[in-house]
Amino acid sequence: MAGAGGQDETRHIPVLLDEVIAALKPGPGQHIIDGTFGAGGYTRRILDTGASVTAIDRDPSAIEAGRALEKAHAGRLTLVQGTFSTLDQVALQGAPDGIVLDIGVSSMQIDEAERGFSFQKDGPLDMRMSSSGPSAADVVNRLKTGDLARIFNFLGEERHAGRIARMIEKRRASEPFHRTRDLANAIEALVGRNPKIPIHPATRVFQALRIFVNDELGELVRALHAAERALKPGGRLVVVTFHSLEDRIVKRFFNDRAGSSGGSRHLPQVQVRLASFTPIGKGVVAPTEAETESNPRARSAKLRAAIRTENPPLAEDHAIYGLPNLPHFHETARS
16 A cells, blocks of 8 residues: 655555556456555556546545545546445445455555654554554553453564563553654563564564554455455456465455355265355465565565456355454453
8 A cells, every 4th residue: 555646656666566457457448446545556557557446545644645646537536535344335436347455554654753653763653544543552551461462462473472561561550652662662672682683573563553453454354345245247356465364364265255066976965155256367476586676565465366256245254264353442441
């Protein structure tokens, strides 16, 4: 994802851009939904093909920055502020021919210290993509220790989750956390730093907080089902992920939506589930070595894509995703 028209495009390089366009196959007369507008990288290339675009972003600053691009393509680009989980409600031009989702935090959000996504530059401990709701500081300073440990463990795969959560509980009693560098330094002081490992010891905790604050996994699941409802038969869904938890959700969704057979003479009869999607290609697409060298943010990216069939949407079963049972902020926060 990332910020848009009127800004310096060199600040953001769209990941797997050629591969996305190849899978999406946009063209004149088509309507495409870009569920993660950001800096407009995918949208610009789609517009160049002659297609029209409805672009969504939950970040109001990204929408505002994209107004110049919207004006330059009057009638073919519509910007909508909102979450991509509601994309089926904003398909104002009818069922779309394609949907693209670039999952994760915006490069420009990371680069802006005041958004609080990164500790590379000191900033407020915020991390809210939509600039509303509980912030990362609220989570760190108000959730119970056990809940923090679960968040760090499941969403960050942090092996020191319990130790870090207990450290936070002890420190915040006298001095709450409000700045990114403060939290990062406290984590580094606790667990130490191996000079042979380039990743900062606070990286996984910050990742977990960002995913939790923005309910990124829940949003992804809801967006996939919204895309299934919205796409016309033959429409294409293209999803780019940057984290193993995200990719697992997309993989399980497409596998589940491939339907099921009616069994065989050797096995009991099972209920036939007609496929709502058929996969494009043989599975996952990864960036080339050349792309990862020129754009290090692409190194963990994975692309999966599928084509909508004529069959109706399948029943939603959120159990297939194996999402962790994490706390809800308003139910567990300390007063």
